[in-house]
Amino acid sequence: MTINYSNFFHGTLVKLTAPKPGDVEMMAKWHEDAEYLRNVDTDIAKIKTINQLEEEESRNTGSFYFRVRTLENDELIGFVVIHSVEWNNRSGMLAIGIGDSTFRGKGYGTDTIKLILQYAFHELNLNRVGLDVIEYNEKGIRAYEKAGFKQEGKMREAVWRDGEHYDRVIMGILRSEWEALNK
Numbered sequence: 001m002t003i004n005y006s007n008f009f010h011g012t013l014v015k016l017t018a019p020k021p022g023d024v025e026m027m028a029k030w031h032e033d034a035e036y037l038r039n040v041d042t043d044i045a046k047i048k049t050i051n052q053l054e055e056e057e058s059r060n061t062g063s064f065y066f067r068v069r070t071l072e073n074d075e076l077i078g079f080v081v082i083h084s085v086e087w088n089n090r091s092g093m094l095a096i097g098i099g100d101s102t103f104r105g106k107g108y109g110t111d112t113i114k115l116i117l118q119y120a121f122h123e124l125n126l127n128r129v130g131l132d133v134i135e136y137n138e139k140g141i142r143a144y145e146k147a148g149f150k151q152e153g154k155m156r157e158a159v160w161r162d163g164e165h166y167d168r169v170i171m172g173i174l175r176s177e178w179e180a181l182n183k
Helices: 023-030 034-040 050-059 108-122 138-146 175-181
Strands: 014-017 064-070 076-086 091-098 128-134 150-161 164-174
Touching (some): 023 076, 034 091, 064 091, 076 108, 091 108, 108 128, 108 138, 128 138, 128 150, 138 164, 164 175
Parallel strands (some): 091 128
Antiparallel strands (some): 014 064, 064 076, 076 091, 128 164
């Protein structure tokens, strides 16, 4: 497999970047969007202050965290992170959020996932990347499947929302599967 390292952090729609001044203010606005909060996390949906977001960010020292920006105009639209890395097992977990709703369902998430997987498999040298997603997040599940993730199981009725239980879908992709898709 030949990798074009000149585009290591640049996809067709997005680029992965370090945090920039003003990002946290934008991310605080995303935490006012119930759809975003209920798809990005299984925790109680709550608005976070700029200080809370900055504190969370400073605690992510063992994670590989990127901001997601559009290639077209460098607009901040989300985040992506490889976290919970187990170096001895060469595995990690993926989390992604497209915070700006105008960019959801238009391929930005899929492009972001492709970039972070290239980073995970070829820079971090991981063999497996996993994630979990709430079963009602059908757009997220489709994006993960497009990138090559396979459903591996479920945590039954692990999320309680609006008077109903929902499963957490466990998904994963192996380096060999990703390479076969990206020859």
